[in-house]
Amino acid sequence: MLTIGSQTYNLIVDTGSSTTWVGAGLQYKPSPVGRFTGNISGVLYGSGGYIGVEAIDTVSLGNGITVSSQSIGAASFSLGLGGFDGILGLGPVDLTKGTVVSVDSIITQTWSNRTVPTFTNNLVSEGVISQDIVGAYFQPLHGSNASEADGEITFGGFDSSKFTGDLTYFPRLTSGNLSAYWSIAVEEVKYGTVAIGTGLTAMVDTGTDVILLPTSVFSAFMKTSGGFNDRINNIAVFSTKPTSNFEITLGQTTYTLTPDQYLLPMAQYSNFGLDTDKYYAWFADSGSSTFILGQKFLEYYYSVYDTSNSRVGLAKAV
Template sequence: MAAKSGNGKRDASLGVSNTGTTYTASVGVGSPPTQYKLIVDTGSSNTWVGVNGVYVQTSTSHATSDKVSVTYGSGSFSGQEYTDDVTLGSLTIKSQSIGVASSSSGFDGADGILGIGPVDLTKGTLSPDDSATIPTVVDNLYSQGSIQSSVLGVQFKPVGILEGEGKLDFGAVDTEAIDGDVMYVPITTTSPANEFWGIDQSITYGDSTSILSSTAGIVDTGSTLVLIATDAFERYQQATGAVTDNVTGLLRITLGQYENLKDLNFNIGGATFPLTPNAQIFPRSLNAEIGGSTDAIYLMVGDLGSSSGDGLDFINGYAFLERYYSVYDTDNKRVGLARTGHTDSKSN
C-alpha cells in the first residue's frame, strides 16, 4: 500500500556513520553525558554500553535489581541493568533502561548497541524479572513527549557519499530526504519474522529470474549484507556466475561479470525496489576493512544458512538500506520505504 510521506520534517535527528560492516551513532549517557559509539540495530531492542568505553556513572545513574543478557546472531552480552539519562542529538530521555556489559563478544569497534527494534524483543532478557519488557528509546521519547509520534526514519548513505554518513530521524519522516512518497506495508503475520520489523517480499533477478518466492523476512539496520535463504542464494550465485571468495567468504565476480550484472528486484507491497548492479557490490574503498583485495569486486548478497520456508527467509541489511529511506512505525505496526537521491548512485 502507498501513503503520503507524512507531515514534514522530523522532530530531531542524530547522525550515524559507516564503520565498514555496521552503522554507529554517538549516544550520550549520564549527566553530563559520556559519549558511546553504539551500533544502530533495528534487529534488536536492548540498548546497552560497556564493550570498549567504560560506563561512567553520574547522579542520574541508578542500578536496578535485574541482570541482563542478550544473544545475537553474531555475538552476545551480559551484565547489569541500569536506568540513566540518554541523549540522542538534541533529545534527552530521562530514566532510560540500559544494560551495562560485564562480558561481551562480537562487538569490536563499538561500545554497545542502540536497540530500536519492537519492544517485545526485550522480553526474557532480564533476570529475575524475565516477564518484563524494556521500553526502547523511541518508546520513551514518545511517552515523554519529546517526539510527536513513535516513528523512526533511517537514512544510510553509500560510502562514496559523505563518507557513508547518514541519520536517524525521530518522530517523523524527513520529506527532504526522500524522492516521492513512502510506501508502507504492515508487519508480516508470519512467525518468527513478525517478532521483528518483518515484511513480506519476493526477489527477482533481471526481468524474470525468480530468486526468492514471496515469503517473510526482516529489515535490519544491524546487518551488513542482504541475506537470503540458501536455495535462493544458490539461484543468485548461478545467475551472476559468482564464486565464493575464500578470504572474505563473500561472493566475488570479475569485471566482465559486473558489467553484465542485472538489477536485483525486491517486490514489496505491490511495488518494486531494485538494487542496481552498483548497489549489489561491497564498497570497493572498504575492501581492506574485510580483508579483501583492493581491486576485487565482492557482492553484498549472502547465504542466510537455512532453506526457505522457515518463516524468516531474508534479512534486508544495510546493503539494501543505503539505497532506500526506511521508516519504522510502532503505533501503526508497519514499515515504510522510499527512494532517495542515492538509490541509483554508482558510488560503490
C-alpha cells in the first residue's frame, strides 16, 4: 500500500514502466500541498493503459520512504489493471518520454522528448536514499491462497537476507528495441538438454506475472516438450507432467527453473478455472520477439535494479 496525496492506494510495483499513477480504482484526491499542472498524462502498456492529467504531490511508502514533490498521473480512464488502483513505476527514466505533454503540444502536434523524474530519481534528489537502487523479492503463493502478501521492495540498496550466494550483475543494454527498459542479454535458453533459443534480449519486469517467451522460443519449447498453447488461458499446457528443467543462461551464469517451479500448483487450479487433468506452466507466447522475465521467474531469483551503475543483479532467492 502506498499513500499519494491524501489517500492510500493498492498499486502494482512495476519495473517495466516508469510512471506513477492512480485512478484505476480509487480516484486521486490531492493533499493540501498537491496541485494539478494542466498537463496531460498517459501511458499505453502491452495490455491496458490510462489517460488523465498530471498532478504534483507527496508519495509515501512509510518508514521514511517519502517524496515530497512527485509527478503523478491522475487517471480519468484506464484499462487492464485487474483490481489495482494504479502503478508505481520503477523502470528507467527514459520510459517517461512522451508520457506528460502540454495541451498546446497536442493542439500543435509538437511533441517533446523530455523525461519526468521517477519515484526513485526523486528519492535520490531529495536525499532520502543515496543510490538509485531497488531490490525486489517475491515469495511464491502457497496452497490455494491467492491473496497473501508475497513480496518486499528495498529502496536505496538490497536485502541480503532474501537471497543466497552473491549477486551477479548484467549491464543494462543501450541499444535494441528493449533498450529503454531493464533489458539484458540472454546467451541461451534450454529445455532439458535442447537449446531452444540463443542470442536474445530479455526485459526483467516485476509488473508481468508470467514468463513471456519470444514466439520462436515458445514454439521450439512446445515442440521439444510436447506441450501446446492453451489459447483460452494463453499459457503453456501439457497432457503429461514435464520432467525437464528450463534453463536461461545470462553471461556465464545459468538460471534454472525445475518443473515444480515453473508449473502452476494444482491447489491454484480452482482460482483460474483450469482443467485438473492437465499441467499448466507459467510460460506464454509474447506474440513477437519480446522476451520478459516476469514475476514467476523473479519468485526464485532476487533482482536488483541499479540505475546508478546501469545494471541488473540476480541471485538465488531464499
